[in-house]
Amino acid sequence: MGTFSFKKAYDALKDSTKVGLAKVNSEYKGLDIAIVKATNHVEYPPKERHVRKILHATSAYQPRADVAYCIHKLSKRLTKTRSWIVAVKTLIVIHRTLREGDPTFREELLNYSQRGHILQISNFKDDSSPLGKLFLQIICYRFKAKKKMDCFIVISFFSLFMFLFSLVLKSRIINQCGRSTWDCSAWVRTYALFLEERLECFRILKYDIESEHLTKSSPAATKAHSRTRSLANGDLLEQLPALQQLLYRLIGCQPEGCAYGNFVIQYASALVLKESFKIYCALNDGIINLVDMFFDMSRHDAVKALNIYKRAGQQAENLADYYEYCKGLDLARNFQFPTLRQPPPSFLATMEEYIKEAPQTGSVNKRLVRKSDVHITLRKHVHYICSHFYMSYVLCLVYTL
Structure with missing residues (x-):
């Protein structure tokens, strides 16, 4: 998918900033860093080492409070982002933890969803072009600027914006980028509906269908079956x-x-x-x-x-x-x-x-x-x-x- 290099640089800056804040401000430093890196703006599936870190943090050996904190951070990451890449990677992390993780995670996620509806993102839409996203950030920052240093930063950002705007006018891929984000946003919403239904199915069945092992009805039986057979x-x-x-x-x-x-x-x-x-x-x-x-x-x-x-x-x-x-x-x-x-x-x-x-x-x-x-x-x-x-x-x- 075509993207502008400056958008990638801008998203990378946001990710590195979040990682830096996690290192300084977080009590769960290692987990926070793993979540940010696993769900960053890089258009590639979450790296395995970061997913493994999250799986370990939500295992049965960890306190329930740690599992609840992980779910809270994933929920916050999902609900606050307007990037389809971050959203789908967050859903992938949740999905893999549901599939491969400890039942503790499923139970805590079910409890959390009954209060916070973590997977209900029916209104999610990444409708920002690379140019529009940068412009929105500049405008939002402009209204928050109060100090001279802030104003200087705004002016610098605005100058950069005007330069990039001239480059964008020469590009013919804006419409393609827009269509891409809309199509991907639609699939993100569908994916979230599936995961929400998966959690509801776990609530009704009282077990996870993916982690279930097929069993034989008797020692003499030649085939193993799901528990729905009995x-x-x-x-x-x-x-x-x-x-x-x-x-x-x-x-x-x-x-x-x-x-x-x-x-x-x-x-x-x-x-x-x-x-x-x-x-x-x-x-x-x-x-x-x-x-x-x-x-x-x-x-x-x-x-x-x-x-x-x-x-x-x-x-x-x-x-x-x-x-x-x-x-x-x-x-x-x-x-x-x-x-x-x-x-x-x-x-x-x-x-x-x-x-x-x-x-x-x-x-x-x-x-x-x-x-x-x-x-x-x-x-x-x-x-x-x-x-x-x-x-x-x-x-x-x-x-x-």
Whole structure:
């Protein structure tokens, strides 16, 4: 993405100033410096050593107060910036800490979000050109100037501004820069919505879907499954919609326009893409469990289950389109994408027929629940389709981890 050299110098000056202030004024000097450097204005993903410093500061070995302080600083960094680069790098740090960090961070972030809404940045927009950003800073400083030295600095800045303005008039990339910042700002807002939904899903499920390990139902079992495979009826009907909403936000994280080719956004998109495999695996295991219990449900629960089943079919189509879109990303070229299959529409008719016979409330009359060949066939087909995805999912883990 084309940027002016003076803008880079100006942003670098801001970053170095913040680092200097952290060294002097901060009680958590090391952590503050790591946060500033990990989320600086350099158009490149956060450096690994700074992310590791933040992961260590939020580990279980550190006091809860340290974790809360880290979240506060990340929140402040996110809400105060008007740079899409700083915003997306801050979200990347939060995302990686959610994925790789200690559960303490997720718990504290959930508590903080209920008070401060850290990830709600729906109004975020980096609408400043390099020239406009510098001009805005000069004007703001002008109104704060009270001393002669301040006025001298303002005059110096203004002279520099006029010189740079003459250079900008000769440039033809202003519109391109504007489009780039708008496209990237739009993706930042979408990314924040996904992370917010991820946190909400953690609140409902009481565990993190990405850090969960697949387990076998018995020692003799040949395949491992998500815990949604063994959930009770009530928990399943509560958790599957939360997972489906999370998948909806994930599919929406498709960079467009100038954002599509940006390396930092592609890096974040790859993190989002990796999460789709476990989310959809958990949904498939949940659908198998749902179908197994469907013909024993009351009408009220069966209606909920049918809506979940219908949405699962639609989301399989949307996720397949999302995978096709992501295959064009440079950072996703080595990914092994799963093959998604759907049950035939006739299954829905069978489920809708059962709902007409099921009682309104209470236990289901066993005479109404006929273990017919159609019901058994439905279960077998869903088991086969979801098991096929499971094998593709295992290959995905091998290629992406």
